[in-house]
Amino acid sequence: MNEHATATVSWSPVTTRRGEVVRWSQTIIPTLREAPAEATTPSHQLLLRAGYIRQVASGVYDYLPLAWRSLRKIEQIIREEMNAAGGSEMLMPAMVPMELFAETGRADDYGNDLFQFTDRHGRATALGPTHEEVITDFLRHAVTSYRQLPLTLYQIQSKFRDEPRPRAGLLRGREFIMKDAYSFHLAVEGAGGLDETYDRMYQAYCNVFGRCGLDFTVVEAESGPIGGSASHEFMVNCPTGEDTIFRCPESGYAANIEKCEIGEREWSFDATATGADSGTDSGAGVTPAMLPLTKVHTPNMPGIEGVAEYLGVTAVGMLKTLVFQPAPGADSGETEWVLAAVRGDHDVNEGKIRDAIGFKVVLADEKLAKSAGFAIGYVSPRAADTVPNCLLVIDPDAAQGDRVWATGSDEPDHHVTGFNWQRDMAQSLSECEQNGAFVSYVKVADIRNAQFGDPSPRAAGATLVIQRGLETGHIFKLGSKYSEAMGFVVMDADQKRQPVIMGCYGIGVSRTMAACVEMSHDESGMIWPAAIAPFHVEIVLMKPNDAEHAALAEQLAEELAKAGLDVLLDDRKERPGVKFKDADLIGMPLRLTIGQKALDAGGVEFKARSDEGKGEVVPVAAITEHCLATLAQP
RNA sequence: CAGGGUGUAGCUCAGCUUGGUAGAGCACCUGCUUUGGGAGCAGGAUGUCGCAGGUUCGAAUCCUGUCACCCUGACCA
Numbered sequence: 001m002n003e004h005a006t007a008t009v010s011w012s013p014v015t016t017r018r019g020e021v022v023r024w025s026q027t028i029i030p031t032l033r034e035a036p037a038e039a040t041t042p043s044h045q046l047l048l049r050a051g052y053i054r055q056v057a058s059g060v061y062d063y064l065p066l067a068w069r070s071l072r073k074i075e076q077i078i079r080e081e082m083n084a085a086g087g088s089e090m091l092m093p094a095m096v097p098m099e100l101f102a103e104t105g106r107a108d109d110y111g112n113d114l115f116q117f118t119d120r121h122g123r124a125t126a127l128g129p130t131h132e133e134v135i136t137d138f139l140r141h142a143v144t145s146y147r148q149l150p151l152t153l154y155q156i157q158s159k160f161r162d163e164p165r166p167r168a169g170l171l172r173g174r175e176f177i178m179k180d181a182y183s184f185h186l187a188v189e190g191a192g193g194l195d196e197t198y199d200r201m202y203q204a205y206c207n208v209f210g211r212c213g214l215d216f217t218v219v220e221a222e223s224g225p226i227g228g229s230a231s232h233e234f235m236v237n238c239p240t241g242e243d244t245i246f247r248c249p250e251s252g253y254a255a256n257i258e259k260c261e262i263g264e265r266e267w268s269f270d271a272t273a274t275g276a277d278s279g280t281d282s283g284a285g286v287t288p289a290m291l292p293l294t295k296v297h298t299p300n301m302p303g304i305e306g307v308a309e310y311l312g313v314t315a316v317g318m319l320k321t322l323v324f325q326p327a328p329g330a331d332s333g334e335t336e337w338v339l340a341a342v343r344g345d346h347d348v349n350e351g352k353i354r355d356a357i358g359f360k361v362v363l364a365d366e367k368l369a370k371s372a373g374f375a376i377g378y379v380s381p382r383a384a385d386t387v388p389n390c391l392l393v394i395d396p397d398a399a400q401g402d403r404v405w406a407t408g409s410d411e412p413d414h415h416v417t418g419f420n421w422q423r424d425m426a427q428s429l430s431e432c433e434q435n436g437a438f439v440s441y442v443k444v445a446d447i448r449n450a451q452f453g454d455p456s457p458r459a460a461g462a463t464l465v466i467q468r469g470l471e472t473g474h475i476f477k478l479g480s481k482y483s484e485a486m487g488f489v490v491m492d493a494d495q496k497r498q499p500v501i502m503g504c505y506g507i508g509v510s511r512t513m514a515a516c517v518e519m520s521h522d523e524s525g526m527i528w529p530a531a532i533a534p535f536h537v538e539i540v541l542m543k544p545n546d547a548e549h550a551a552l553a554e555q556l557a558e559e560l561a562k563a564g565l566d567v568l569l570d571d572r573k574e575r576p577g578v579k580f581k582d583a584d585l586i587g588m589p590l591r592l593t594i595g596q597k598a599l600d601a602g603g604v605e606f607k608a609r610s611d612e613g614k615g616e617v618v619p620v621a622a623i624t625e626h627c628l629a630t631l632a633q634p
Numbered sequence: 635c636a637g638g639g640u641g642u643a644g645c646u647c648a649g650c651u652u653g654g655u656a657g658a659g660c661a662c663c664u665g666c667u668u669u670g671g672g673a674g675c676a677g678g679a680u681g682u683c684g685c686a687g688g689u690u691c692g693a694a695u696c697c698u699g700u701c702a703c704c705c706u707g708a709c710c711a
Contacts, residue, residue, distance in 0.1 A: 033660065033672065034646050038704050058703065113710080130711090164635075164709055172710075233711090242710095471711060508711050542670065577671040584671090595670060605670090614670085 019561035022535070024570045027065050030054075031582050042240060043518040044169030046526050050586045059166025059174035063510070066586060069534035069566075070513050071177060075156050077211050077531065078179050078507060085204040086197070087152040087181055092134045094158060098124035100133035104485040115160045115174075127160035132482045132504060135182045139500075140488035146186045149490065149500070150197060154181035156509060170514035171242070171470065177509040185501040186492055188477075194501045198230070198477055201505045205234050205473050208507065213529025214516060217469060219245050220255040222351050230477040234507075235469030236515040245467050246450050250459035255450075258351055260464070262446050263455030269401035269421040291404045291418035298378075299413045304344045307415055311406050318344030319398055319407035319419065321379040323369045324353065327360035336389040337364065337372065341381045343397045344406075346448040356393055356445035378408040378415065382425060384441060386410070392442045399444045470515040471508070478502040526587030527609050530631045535568040536560075537627055538588040540579050542595035544571045553594050556604070556623060563624050565631075584609070590627055591615070 028051070035045040038055070047053045052067035063071060079089060098116065101107040107114070107126075115127040128134065135153060143151070159178045166174050183197040190196075202218075209216045214236050221233040233256055235245055246260040247253070255261065298307055308315050321341045326332035338361050340348045354360045366376050373387050384392035398405075401421040409416045456462040480499040483489070489497040513532070520527045530536055537560055541553045550571070557567045568588060570579050576595075583591050593605035598617045606623065607615025608630055618626050 030644095032645065036645070037640080037647090040705075055703090159711085161711080165705095165707090167705085176711080178711075474711065506711065511711065540670095575669065575671090575673065577669095577673075580671045582672085593670080597670065 017564050019536070019563065019565040019567060021557045021561050021567045021569060022065075024568060024572050029066055029582075029586065030064070031585055039169060041168040041171065041518070042521055043171065043514040046517050046521055046585075047169055047514065050526055052586075053170065055169075057174075059163055059172070061170065061173060061175075066534040067513065070528070070532050071509060073532045073534075074212060074509055074512055075177075075179070078156065078208055078509070081204040081208045081211070082152075082154050082179070082181060084207075085152070085200045086150075087154045089155065090153055091155050091157060092128070092131050092138075094128050094160065096126050096128045096131070096134055098126055100137055101126060104133055104482055106133070113161050113163070115162050129159055129161045130178075130180055130504075130506070131155070132182065132478070132502075133486065136482045136486045136488050136502075139184060140483075140486060143184070143488075143500075144490060146490050146492045146498070150183060150185045150192045152181060152183040152197060152201075154179060154505075168242075168514075170510045171518070173510070176511060179507040179509055181505040183503040183505070184483075185503075186490065186498060188479075188501055194477055194479075194503050198475065198503050201475050201503070202232060205475065205505070205507070209234055209236070209473065209512075211531055212512065212516065213531050214472075214512070215519060216472070217245060217247065217254050217467065219247075219469075220253075220259050221474065222256070222258040232475050233471050234473030234475075235467075236472050236512070236519050237467060237469055238515070238519040239468050240518055241468035241470040241515075243469050243471055245469050246454075246464045247467055248456035248458050248462050248464055250456060250462035253456060253458040257449050258349065260450035261457035262448075262450050262464075263457045263460070263462075265396035265446075265455065267396040267399035267444055269399060269425075293416055293418045293420075293424060295409050296415050296417060297413065298415045308344060308406070311415065311417055313406050313417070315344035317406055319381065319405045320344050320346070320348075321381055321383070321408060322348050323364040323374050323376065323379055323383075324350070324361035325364045325368070327362045330359040330361070332359045334389050335359075335391050337369070337374075337387060337391065339379070339381060339384050339390060339392045340395075340447055341392065341398045342395040342448045346395065346397065346451070349447060349449045352445070352447045353393060356443060356447055357391060375408065375410050375412050378410065378412055380408040380410050380416065380419065381421075383410050385425065390441065393447050394442065394444045395446065395448045396444055397448070470511070470518060472512045472515050473505075473507045475505045476503060478504050521587070524581075525585035528587050528589055530589045533587070533589050534566070535588050536565040536631060537590045537592060538568045538570060538583050538586070540570045540576075540583055540591060540593045540595075542576055542579075542593065544573055549594050549599075552599075552604075552620070556592065556594070556620070559624050560627060563628060565624075565627060590630060592623065592627075 030051040032049045035049050039045040039048050047067065052064055054062045054064060056062055082089065098107060110129060114129060116124060118124055143149070156177065156179045158175055160175050163172060163174050166172055170176070183194065185192060185194045185197065187193045188195055217235050217237055219233050219235055221231045235241065235243060244257045246255055246257070296311060298310055304315050304318055304320055308318055319341055320343065321339055324338040324340060326335060338353065338357065340353055342348050350361060369376055374383055381392055381394065384390045399421065405419040406415060406417045407419050450464055452464065452466045454464045456464055480501055482502055483500040488500050490500055492498045516529065516532065517526050520529065539553050539557060541549060543549045553569055557569050560567050570583065572579070587609055589609050591607045591609065593615065595605065598605040601617045603617045603619040604623060605615045606618040606626060
């Protein structure tokens with residue numbers, strides 16, 4: 001077993017990382033010629049085929065040796081950047097008593113997404129999906145003075161969420177590896193404040209994903225159920241990504257679909273106005289001439305597409321009106337109902353409604369809405385005139401008065417054509433047009449999801465473009481949501497008790513690995529960036545039985561390891577074709593082939609995975625230098 | 635949770651309509667040959683046909699139930 005000698009490391013107080021040498025015959029890399037039928041996304045298929053992961057249950061996977069090496073490298077990069085940003089690593093338990101989630105109300109928010117069980121004593125316990133409560137519980141006992149702040153703590157750990165539908169392998173699992181960091185401050189602004197750490201984390205995240213060799217975009221995001229005031233998502237760019245992101249090519253503004261603002265759009269309820277068309281409106285299906293309001297029988301057609309076809313118009317020529325209610329606990333004053341009117345081809349954005357009217361809304365309960373007088377499925381903006389305590393919010397693209405619209409008739413199974421804002425709702429709208437502000441019960445505001453080609457909110461004349469991405473990182477400004485709920489207060493310099501201000505920062509570690517495969521592969525297999533590849537170099541030994549060849553392979557591996565590179569030595573007694581196919585599949589950045597051909601030519605064959613062709617012969621003495629130089633290239 | 639699909643050898647799948655006691659390719663084991671892009675020949679091993687009930691002389695096949703997994707949606711890091 002002397003060949004193991006290359007794996008021994010001489011300990012030194014000064015660490016110059018020595019690479020590792022692993023022989024294929026002594027580990028397990030179970031490659032598959034064909035992808036198992038259950039895998040449909042590229043990263044899932046390749047991770048399975050290349051012997052990185054195996055499924056244990058839906059959304060639950062073994063990380064095999066190759067995957068684990070890559071994951072550890074990603075983790076190490078994260079550690080270095082978190083530490084550099086002032087974070088301290090710790091480890092919290094995966095098991096969390098339900099009492100902690102009850103304190104913040106997240107037991108209900110998470111609901112069935114929380115894995116729960118009861119221990120033998122009947123204590124309700126959850127597997128942690130994230131650890132705000134646990135860390136807040138720890139710190140409310142350990143930190144009592146503002147002098148101990150600011151503080152940033154993080155951990156890298158398996159998280160558990162009982163996803164309604166796990167899918168795409170590691171991209172959406174029920175158990176996954178995540179780095180979660182939490183920061184604590186006395187204030188939002190100023191030295192030691194949340195903003196300072198948030199900005200530092202933002203930079204650290206850019207460093208992490210940059211060092212991992214990923215092509216990514218940072219987008220503004222809604223903070224979601226976790227709560228808080230500001231948020232950015234880090235998205236790995238790839239065409240198969242499940243998230244849609246919008247970007248303004250002029251200003252660099254980028255946001256996800258929930259958050260993306262839309263630039264100024266002209267609107268007017270005036271029937272005689274000219275040029276009211278905004279640049280976003282193709283004008284298809286609209287009729288400038290005034291037509292009479294006509295009721296049309298449209299039985300069993302609550303859907304926009306069906307009705308539009310039946311009425312002989314397009315969705316662009318229709319008004320879609322949805323009925324919302326103030327969310328439970330929302331401070332809505334007198335308002336009981338919120339009507340949102342958008343163009344038929346647009347989607348209402350609840351977050352934007354909230355921002356426009358000042359309180360959160362949820363889609364109305366159908367039974368309640370019907371008993372209040374709404375003909376659900378056939379509602380028009382005019383319902384705001386008849387139902388009391390009803391607020392009407394209109395998207396600018398729908399607030400066009402120089403044309404007629406098809407819309408609901410406010411009675412079941414009927415729509416109307418020829419609806420015109422000014423003629424048919426003049427009274428309600430008269431004041432609204434003055435300034436667009438909250439006059440009486442009508443308001444015009446951006447309340448829809450952005451679309452390709454919408455005006456940019458940050459650069460006049462520019463339009464938004466669409467990209468696909470995979471979310472691998474997310475940072476939030478939490479504020480005092482958790483500290484207030486859990487009584488984490490600290491004495492400030494004025495001897496007043498202040499709830500602590502928090503931020504939280506997550507990276508999906510296992511998802512980052514999958515996203516990398518998703519982003520970087522070809523028809524033959526994976527193509528790893530050097531920084532997170534399981535090994536830097538794979539040595540393909542063509543004739544493992546030839547003592548001279550084998551000795552050269554060992555010598556090269558040793559040299560490369562000394563230079564700090566990790567080496568996988570394919571010493572299997574397999575045919576060349578099998579080894580080459582496998583090498584392409586598992587995707588190490590560099591491949592060295594030791595065979596008679598190249599030896600006769602005075603060297604070994606060198607090939608970068610990302611290059612086409614069969615590679616070049618490099619003299620043995622120059623190999624290490626050549627590898628290091630190639631890996632150093634961006 | 636709604637809709638759809640699939641469970642047969644390690645993997646990909648055929649067989650099911652029309653019931654008669656299980657197959658192919660690849661992988662695996664042995665031997666020989668071969669050795670630069672998933673080899674050839676010869677031989678060999680491999681299954682509670684997801685599970686449970688029912689119908690039948692007889693069930694992979696028909697019926698009922700159930701479980702698992704995948705896809706689309708809702709939801710979501």
